[in-house]
Amino acid sequence: MEKKVRLKWHKPKRSYDIVIIGGGGHGLATAYFLATRHGITNVAVLERKYIGGGNSGRNTTIIRSNYGVPEAIEFYQRSVELYQGLEAETDRWLMHKPKGLLWLSHGEMADRAQFARCALNREYGADSVFLRPSEIKKLVPEIDLSGGGRYPVTGGTYHRAGATARHDRVNWALAEGANSRGVHIHQRTEVTGLRIEGGRVTGVETDQGPISCGAVLCAAGGHVSNLTSMAGFLVPIRTHPLQAYVTNHYEKTFHPIVASTALLCYVSQTARGEMLMGAEIDRQPSYSYRANQKLIQSCSHRVLTILPFMRNLRILRHWTGVCDMSPDYSPILGKTPVENFFITTGWGTWGFKAIPAGGEALAELIATGEQPRLIRAFTLDRFRQDRTKADRGSAGTH
Amino acid sequence: MSLQIPCRFCGERPVEEFYFGEIPQVPEQVTDPVDRDLHRGFFFHNTEGEQREAWFHVYGCRRWSYLTRNTAEDRVVGRAT
Numbered sequence: 466m467e468k469k470v471r472l473k474w475h476k477p478k479r480s481y482d483i484v485i486i487g488g489g490g491h492g493l494a495t496a497y498f499l500a501t502r503h504g505i506t507n508v509a510v511l512e513r514k515y516i517g518g519g520n521s522g523r524n525t526t527i528i529r530s531n532y533g534v535p536e537a538i539e540f541y542q543r544s545v546e547l548y549q550g551l552e553a554e555t556d557r558w559l560m561h562k563p564k565g566l567l568w569l570s571h572g573e574m575a576d577r578a579q580f581a582r583c584a585l586n587r588e589y590g591a592d593s594v595f596l597r598p599s600e601i602k603k604l605v606p607e608i609d610l611s612g613g614g615r616y617p618v619t620g621g622t623y624h625r626a627g628a629t630a631r632h633d634r635v636n637w638a639l640a641e642g643a644n645s646r647g648v649h650i651h652q653r654t655e656v657t658g659l660r661i662e663g664g665r666v667t668g669v670e671t672d673q674g675p676i677s678c679g680a681v682l683c684a685a686g687g688h689v690s691n692l693t694s695m696a697g698f699l700v701p702i703r704t705h706p707l708q709a710y711v712t713n714h715y716e717k718t719f720h721p722i723v724a725s726t727a728l729l730c731y732v733s734q735t736a737r738g739e740m741l742m743g744a745e746i747d748r749q750p751s752y753s754y755r756a757n758q759k760l761i762q763s764c765s766h767r768v769l770t771i772l773p774f775m776r777n778l779r780i781l782r783h784w785t786g787v788c789d790m791s792p793d794y795s796p797i798l799g800k801t802p803v804e805n806f807f808i809t810t811g812w813g814t815w816g817f818k819a820i821p822a823g824g825e826a827l828a829e830l831i832a833t834g835e836q837p838r839l840i841r842a843f844t845l846d847r848f849r850q851d852r853t854k855a856d857r858g859s860a861g862t863h
Numbered sequence: 864m865s866l867q868i869p870c871r872f873c874g875e876r877p878v879e880e881f882y883f884g885e886i887p888q889v890p891e892q893v894t895d896p897v898d899r900d901l902h903r904g905f906f907f908h909n910t911e912g913e914q915r916e917a918w919f920h921v922y923g924c925r926r927w928s929y930l931t932r933n934t935a936e937d938r939v940v941g942r943a944t
Contacts (some may be wrong), residue, residue: 690909697908706937749866749883752911757865759879792905821891848905 467558470637473733473808475649477673481509483831484669484678486656488512488551489521490636490817491809492519492684494824495831496643497649500622503832504649509678510640511671513655520668522788524817525634525709525743526735527722529566530591531624533859536842538589543839544822545591545626551821557638559630560736565721566627567604569618575726576620578858583622593624604721607836608667611772616727627722629733632817639787639824646658659695665804666696671802680831687752687787689810694805700810701848702789708760709743711735724846726858728767732775740778742768746814756785773840789812795854797834798827799844806830808845814860869943870920871928883912883919884927918943 483499484605485492488510488719499505510516527549527693530541552559572581579595596616598610610618644650659681668677683692687704698738717738724731732745744764761780769776791797791811796819798809812819826840836844842854866878895909908914913933920926930942 624899670897688911690907691911694908699902699908701905701907702911703907704911704934749878749907749937750885751915751934753935755937759865759877851903 470557470641472641472644472650475651477509477651477671477676478812479679480678481649482507482678483509483680483682484676485682485684487514487519487570487686488640488650488652489519489684489686490517490632490639490820491812491823491827492493492682493517493636493639493643494820495682495684495809495827496648497639498825498828499832500643500646500648501690508643509649509651509676510608510643511654511669512650514653516640516650517633518617520786520812520816521636522632523652523709523784523822524632525731525733525741526629526817527566527731528630528818529624529817531566531568531582531586531622532591532612533585533794533856534541534854535585535858536854537704537859538586538591540589540839540843541817541818542626543825544819544845545628546691547630547821547825548630551635551638554722555638555642557641559627559634559638562632562736562862563626563628564733565604566624567721567723568622569601569723569725570620570622571616571725571727572619577822579620579726581623585625591624591684592626593622596621596623599829605719605723607719607772607774609771609773612705616725618771622708629722631736635820640821642800642815654704654832659692659806660805666806670832672842680808682809682827682831683828684809686812688814689789689808693801693808696801696806698802700797700808700845701792701799702810704752704787705746705749706751706753706785706791707746707788708756708783708785709739709741710783711739711759712775713781714738715740715778725767727773728770730764730767732768732772737783740775746790752787754785754787756783769846773781786850788857792848793853793855794857794860796823796843797845798823798840801828801845866937867908867939868918869928869939871943872924872926873920876920876923880920880922882919882921884919886915895935910937916933930935
């Protein structure tokens with residue numbers, strides 16, 4: 466039976482051990498894992514608007530681990546596994562649904578790239594296999610293998626661990642799990658400044674008054690640069706809008722998530738039966754939440770090339786989120802030049818799938834002071850050390 | 864309507880005709896050449912508000928225009944130069 470999510474609201478205290486800026490998936494997951502794994506509950510999550518109202522409520526809910534660099538595969542595979550157990554752990558129905566993910570390739574070179582990706586994935590524990598067009602047709606009978614004549618499907622990666630979950634439910638379950646153990650969640654509380662003394666952070670200024678704390682985690686998504694500039698350093702982040710949209714309901718027979726590596730678009734079916742589509746980010750950096758007609762036009766055109774049945778559907782909703790894009794398309798987690806000020810950013814268009822693993826790793830980092838093995842490659846100083854983890858091809862739509 | 868970019872030569876045209884060109888803003892106090900390169904490549908101001916930008920009219924006159932855009936609202940401010 467469905468259980469109600471119960472959150473308790475508190476007045477902000479004057480002081481906490483840890484303040485987490487940003488009540489999205491990553492912020493709430495870190496609070497949740499701090500409370501459950503490390504017993505640290507004197508924690509406040511500060512959210513400017515309402516929890517899960519930023520990119521955590523605007524993404525396309527895909528969970529997968531078919532990445533292109535070893536460290537990333539291991540990290541996202543951990544996340545896939547944590548998602549599988551999250552319903553049992555939080556005792557909440559997250560609508561987690563294993564679906565399988567199909568990455569279509571169009572042409573011999575693309576086939577080779579996908580074949581290599583499958584080999585690398587299997588080596589590091591992610592379950593990807595290469596499929597021939599006839600096998601793809603069996604998985605997705607609706608597909609046009611000729612790709613409208615211009616983009617013939619020559620093969621594809623089938624990533625069996627691909628899944629979806631309801632994003633709001635994930636946020637609420639994590640919020641409730643943390644909240645019931647004593648973590649305070651303050652909505653409509655905007656951080657307006659950071660208090661830094663002698664190179665270490667000692668508190669935050671908010672529009673509800675100052676809060677002193679031992680450590681700060683910045684999990685502010687697209688708005689991370691505003692906070693890091695308060696702390697006095699720049700981060701390798703550009704904020705780009707990303708749009709997605711859904712159609713009206715279609716018979717619930719469309720099983721896997723389908724993406725095309727040449728057409729740069731992806732399609733899945735939501736639990737309600739809506740067909741959910743998305744494409745790449747807007748090219749110019751912007752913080753605007755405005756959606757535009759051009760994306761619908763170009764993305765629909767590309768989707769219809771491989772899935773012509775969708776031409777009879779109508780668009781129901783269309784929305785935009787602002788993504789914190791890192792230059793190497795890998796996340797940035799860990800310590801910063803300011804002591805006790807941690808960041809989790811660079812989640813760009815791949816943040817939702819990493820929520821549990823990112824939260825778990827950051828909770829361990831904050832509790833122990835040691836960068837956990839899984840995120841050792843994703844530190845902020847990798848850019849200075851020339852150790853970037855270039856993985857653009859794994860963003861799916863870039 | 865999608866963003867319209869005022870080209871210096873062709874007037875207002877849809878954003879899809881343009882290539883976005885960033886103008887790197889390396890702080891003056893950074894003087895070490897390696898540090899300057901790092902700033903150019905990786906450490907961005909990521910301004911939320913008005914910033915100067917260059918736009919290349921790829922599917923048009925193939926020339927650069929310089930303008931100020933408000934990134935918070937994704938709106939061009941003033942005229943191109």
